[in-house]
Amino acid sequence: MTRVEQREADRPGSAGNYRHPDSITDAALSWFVALQDGTADPETLAAYDEWRRSDPRHGPAFDFVAGVGGMPELRSATLASPEASALRTRPARKPSRSLWWASLAAASVILAAGFHRLPAMMLRWNADYLTDAGDRREVALPDGSRLLLDSASAVALDFGEGRRNVRLLQGDAFFDVVPDRARPFRVTGSFSTVEVTGTAFAVHSDGVEDAIFLEKGRIAVGGPGGAGLPLILEPGERVTATEGGLSAAVRMDPAVALAWREGRYVFHEQPLGEVIDNLRRYYAGTILVLAPRIDEELVSGNYRLDDPVGVLRSLAGVAGASLTVLPGGVVILA
Secondary structure, three states, X not given: OOOOOOOHHHOOOOOOOOOOOOHHHHHHHHHHHHHOOOOOOHHHHHHHHHHHHOOOOHHHHHHHHHHHHOOHHHHHHHHOOHHHHHHOOOOXXXXXXXXXXHHHHHHHHHHHHHHHHHHHHHHHHHOOEEOOOOOOEEEEOOXXXXXXXXXXXXXXXXXXXXXXXXXXXXXXEEEEXXXXXXXXXXXEOOOOEEEEOOOEEEEEEOOOOEEEEEEEOOEEEEOHHHOOOOEEEOXXXXXXXXXXXXXXXXXXXXXXXXXXXXXXXXXXXXXXXXXXXXXXXXXXXXXXXXXXXXXXXXXXXXXXXXXXXXHHHHHHHHHOOOEEEEOOOEEEEO
């Protein structure tokens, strides 16, 4: 008997390793899989009808999922997966539930795009300078200091009435600050405040942690708003800040910490999932990971950032996954 209240293995995020962040879309995906093979019993069909009538948003959500799920491009990507290749060597039979989840997870990228527009709009509203995926930008600040913004990064400035304040809203920024002891230069991230009078340093902020690396001079790093005792960094040191506070300062090779300035990405024994998350900032399309457990694979490399799909193709080979590029720039690792 087919039911939408499937066991966990049949839920989004299990067979296809995906669960849509919007609960209505997630339920619509579940119902689509439950009904797709045409063998649903009367009890399941009645439950579906009740779900569809219970909220005016349910019907349109299901219809849209059904339409997107039938896209030929998504079916082609699904059939290119290792499981589908194995099925082609056996007697003909209906696609497995996991194959359907792979196709629907790809479709969910399109669905999720609408929910992601609001944060992007708010970022553009608040930023004075920002970069798109794959771009870098150098900015001359009002006091003569220099700012270099990495890909998919944004800052807001406050230089009124003698202030020299920058808020890093997202991404990576490198600062070469003009000395002025009377007017400290402050950079605020999600969990930290950096204060200097004249030096060169980089700040990263991704909403989970801030990371500060000092190239030359000295800087004081405190909590949000300068809270807590500041940590003084020496050149070549890096500190991270989270909700739990500041880490200890650690030494780091500048060629690794500042590789993005040269358009490179250098990493060592890093989980593939973290590497892919970082590469998303340099790719204007969508990257979807369907292959189970490859996020945990430890990888190392030194790559140019102007070809993120090439980097993904190389890493997919290391992890034993296949890579498919769909029309519209959707990259699928399966």
